[in-house]
Amino acid sequence: MAGFIEVADRVWVARYPWLDVNVTAVAGDAGLLVLDTQASAALAREMLVDLRHVTALPIMWAVDSHEHWDHTFGNGVLRSEGAELICHENAAESLPAHAAEVRANAVQETEPQWADVAATEVVVPERTFSSAIALDLGNRQVELVHPGRGHTGGDLVVRVPDADVLLAGDLVEDGNPPAYGSDSYPMDWPLTLDVVLGLTTTASVVVPGHGAVVDREFVEVQRNEIGIVAETIRDLATRGVAIDDALAAAEWPYPERALVHAVRRGYEHLPRSQKRLPLV
Template identity: 80%
Template sequence: MAGFSEVADRVWVARYPWLDVNVSMVAGDTGLLVLDTQASAELAREVVADLRRVSAQPVLYAVNSHEHWDHTFGNGVLQAEGAELVCHETTAETLPEHAADVRRQAAEEDDPRYAAVAATEIVVPERTFSSAISLDLGDRFVELVHPGRGHTAGDLVVRVPDADVVLAGDLVEEGNPPGFGDDCFPMEWPLTLDTVLSLTTSSSVVVPGHGAVVDREYVEQQRNEIGIVAETIRDLATRGVPVADALAAADWPYDPRALTRAVTRGYEQLPRAQKRLPLV
């Protein structure tokens, strides 16, 4: 059983074994904020049981760090607990199609955990924002900030200023290469992480979307590695190296097998002026 562990003043994190996903909880004197809601309604009910071992306070807000199913499919369960669902405006736009695709694919999997995913009806947050908002937990405010595009177009981070904590979602991942998926923005991700870093101090606790809690130094390292990926893509495209040859044409900070989508997306997102005709 994962359970919630306190990582700062009234800030808890539960690290769940399937997909190594984190769910975070912040308490004020009037209630709770939960960041991310797990990968199915069944798993979200486990989250609620775990958080009730920590606090009997009402759940005021359930926030989605981005659209992906492992962070959003428990929305309905948290809403039933009384939470107002909140996300970035882009996440609200893209979540329905993403959820439909995931449920369809999950129905074809043999793993029984995917049956619960396929059976989950997704609930899209109604409260959205574009740049930043503050949410009131009574004796403390938390800040939701959209620092830019990176892992997805709708990434947000949660800052708890009085506890010096940043809940970073999948803009930061511990122990693995970052999640360069079909909807990532590798050329913008480094600058997005610069904004995240601007919200931290040398003593900050940073909670990634997956893996163990990290510090500012870890985020700086991951920012630099993602920056190398972006600059390498730009260099290869500028020299006319075809996208199909890019992974074999350079040294990368991660296993090249993890960068297939990063390279493809990076080439697609470069302005025409930064691309040359392929070398022949």
């Protein structure tokens, strides 16, 4: 069973086997901030049992790194523990429709965990922000920053300055290609990671949304690969390569199957002036 491991001073990370998702707890003298709330109410309750093995402090805030269900479906459980729910304003706007779609699809799945997903009533955070906010955990400040769009339109990162820790959500992933979904922003993602890198040092501990804890060098490499994806899309569109031919027309840093949405979204988001349109 997964449990919380201290990766820096009073910063604990639990890496859960289903979906390889991370939940992070940051403690100050007064209480806790928890980043991401798990993929169902049932899994959130299990996570709380794990959390109480390392600290009895009250949960002051539960923060969603973005709107996706595997990071937000435990919101109601954390709220019932007294936590104030927080996310970026774009995530709050997108979560209801996203959650309804996931719950509808979950009833068709056969894995036991999906029944819990389908049964979870999703709670949308009432507190939102647009750019950045600071929270006081008691003699410890943490910063919530929206560095830009990338994995979704509502990504945020959490910086713990005194511990030199950055919680990156799914803007950074270990062990797999970055998740380019149907709501991703592949052309924005490299610049967003430039902002993320600006919040780190060479000694920073970086916690991705999925996978093992990494460092700044890992983020730099992933930023460069994501940058190659964006520039390849731009080059193909500029040369007039049709979207249906794009994946086969270039070399990519990730498997083609991981880039289907990236190419489609990239073509959609490029301004008309950067696309060589066919004559009709």
